[in-house]
Amino acid sequence: MLPLMKRILMVQRFDLANVGCAERIWRQSKALAERGYEVTLIQFPHMERRKLMNALRSEAPPGVRVLDLDRNASSMRENIRIIAEETREAEIVHLWKCYPDIAIPVLWALRTNPRPLHYDWDDLEGGEGGIAHRLTGSTTVASLVSKWEHEILNWADSVSVASEEIERICQSYEFPESSIFFGPVGSEAKDIDEIAIAKWRDTFQGKKVISFLGQMEAEDFPAEVLAGVAAVLQERAELMLVLIGDGDARGALEKETQDLGVANQSLFTGYLSHDEAQAILSLSTAFLFPLKDDKMSRCKSPLVVVEALSHGVPVVGSNVGEVSRMVGDCGVLIEGLNKQDWIIGLKKLLDWTETDSNVSYRTRTHFEQNWTWATSVDNLEKAYHHALRTHQT
Numbered sequence: 001m002l003p004l005m006k007r008i009l010m011v012q013r014f015d016l017a018n019v020g021c022a023e024r025i026w027r028q029s030k031a032l033a034e035r036g037y038e039v040t041l042i043q044f045p046h047m048e049r050r051k052l053m054n055a056l057r058s059e060a061p062p063g064v065r066v067l068d069l070d071r072n073a074s075s076m077r078e079n080i081r082i083i084a085e086e087t088r089e090a091e092i093v094h095l096w097k098c099y100p101d102i103a104i105p106v107l108w109a110l111r112t113n114p115r116p117l118h119y120d121w122d123d124l125e126g127g128e129g130g131i132a133h134r135l136t137g138s139t140t141v142a143s144l145v146s147k148w149e150h151e152i153l154n155w156a157d158s159v160s161v162a163s164e165e166i167e168r169i170c171q172s173y174e175f176p177e178s179s180i181f182f183g184p185v186g187s188e189a190k191d192i193d194e195i196a197i198a199k200w201r202d203t204f205q206g207k208k209v210i211s212f213l214g215q216m217e218a219e220d221f222p223a224e225v226l227a228g229v230a231a232v233l234q235e236r237a238e239l240m241l242v243l244i245g246d247g248d249a250r251g252a253l254e255k256e257t258q259d260l261g262v263a264n265q266s267l268f269t270g271y272l273s274h275d276e277a278q279a280i281l282s283l284s285t286a287f288l289f290p291l292k293d294d295k296m297s298r299c300k301s302p303l304v305v306v307e308a309l310s311h312g313v314p315v316v317g318s319n320v321g322e323v324s325r326m327v328g329d330c331g332v333l334i335e336g337l338n339k340q341d342w343i344i345g346l347k348k349l350l351d352w353t354e355t356d357s358n359v360s361y362r363t364r365t366h367f368e369q370n371w372t373w374a375t376s377v378d379n380l381e382k383a384y385h386h387a388l389r390t391h392q393t
Contacts, residue, residue, distance in 0.1 A: 005388055007038045009090035011083065013102040015046040016066065017059040023274075023303060024122060024185055025096050026061050031377040033063030040064075040086055042102075044071040056274045076104070084109040092384055095156075096120040098148040099132075107155060116391035118383055119152050120183060121170065122162035124299040131296070157387035160380060162301030163322045169299075179390065181383040184322065185303040186373035187310040189364070196279035203267075204283065207240035210346070211284040211313075213277055213304045216247035223256055225290040228342030230260035232350075239350075241266045242284075244277050282311040286349050289317030290337065297321055309367040312360035316342075316349045326371065330363040 010029055014022045022043075029041045041064050060066040067086065069079045087093060087109035095106050095117065110117060124130040126146025133142035153159065153175045160183025161167040170180055210229065212221065221243075233239050241262065243253070250268060257266040269280070281287065287308035291297040298321035305326045308315055315331035317323045324333055332352075334345040353359050 005037075005091045005384060007040075007089060007091045008032060008094060008384070009040050009042075009083075009086050009092070010094040010096070011042045011102060011106050012096040013044055013071075013099055014097075015049060015059070016041070016043045017055045017057060018046070018049055018053050020056060021123075021303075023057070025120070026057060027186065027188075027373045028120075028377055028380060029064045030061035031373050032380075033061065035377075035381075038065075040090070041066050042069055042083070042086075043067070044069050046071065053271060054273050071101075073101075076101070080105040080108050084112060087113045087115055090115055092116045092118060092387060094118045094120060094384075095152065096122070098125055098152045099145060100148055103148055103152060110155060114391075116157045116384075116387040117155050118380075118387050119156040119159045120380075121149070121159055121166050122183065122185075122301060124166070124169075124296045125149060127295075129294055129296050134296075157390040158383040160383050163299050165295065165298040165321060179386060181379050181386070183379055183383070184301040184326075184371070184376055185306055186371055186376035187303070187306045187367070188373055189310050189368065192279050192282050193275045196276050197282065200276070200279050200283055204240060204242075206238075207265075208236075208238050208285040208350075209240050209242050209280070209283055210286050210288060211242045211244065211280055211308075212288045213244040213281065213307070216243065216245050216250040216253055221249070221253060222290060222292065222337050223253075224337045224339050225288075225342050226253065226256055227260060228339040229288065229346060230257065230262045231339070231343050232346045233262045233265045234260075236350075237265075239265060242269065242280055243267070244269045244272055244280060246270050278307065278311070281308055281313060284308070284311070284313045285353055286346070287313045287315045287317075287331075288346075289315055289323060290342075291318035291320040291323065292337065293318070293320045302326070306367065306371045309363055309371060312364040312367075314349060314353065314359055314363050316345050328366050328370075330359075330366050 012025050016022050016026055029039045033039050045068050083105040093115050125132055126149045127142055130142055132145040150173055153173050158179045160181045162184055167180055254268055257263045289305055301322050315327045319333035319335050332345045332349045334341050
């Protein structure tokens, strides 16, 4: 018999309205609320960011109680008090991200009010090449965050891992294999805003769209890949490359399209709302997903790949980490970043879409059977119940 559980405290450190990766916990909490759980979700609103960026989503998932905490360091003591109070009312605590500004309040609360702890480990935060290192350039900060990734495992009763690579790291810390659950990203097929679709259809003027959605950093869209795509664009005037997102390398990428002679077939949209980005994906013929083969990339569970699949859009992407498992037979996987390999891969995918009328249907079916948020949260529930049993014993 499964242990009874109703009240869940989900703790994370971002502004739910405008941080891209927060889609994960936003969707998890929404799905849990729809299944009858009472969910409280912690967020840290970022008012300056809200002034500069459009909202990606509503900050409160339907049916979920969202509790705002102050992100200033001077509020740490008050945040500890609030999370301790919330922990007393919860039957399980779900922690996403290991950074000390949120982990310290959670662990302090669990010290005084023991509850089962589930840790959601979805990315490489610490260590050389991890997110903290990339953001700060500091090996000291990277080492500190890595220590917290390890420390959380000493408290957790169950862990969901977004990739096989994270599972291997988890096991290397001698966390019990029986307490590890697969926790990839998901998506959901939903109606797209017709106004947004009409707007972008007019913009594309009948062109076949090859889209990219994500951060535009040198490591996220290598110049070699762009050169390969440009060579295909030059051969086929009916194609348009649409890059959704922004980042430090956007200017360099735009200049590169000019140098490669494909600026007139390339569109850089900047950051867009979730609905507008999904409208573009739904109008795409193919989705590009290049990755360098490094530890951080192997740890990823790339949401944008699943979102493309949800629209029936096949993927031409790097054969790195979870990409092959996600794409399955609904795309073309490429080894490395060689320009010629990307030319061949993209041409192969385009030829496939033109000769097989069932590509979109099969891609969408593959998504519905494997990569919905419902499937992901099924595994999350199993992890919760395991945590309850483990904690009780």
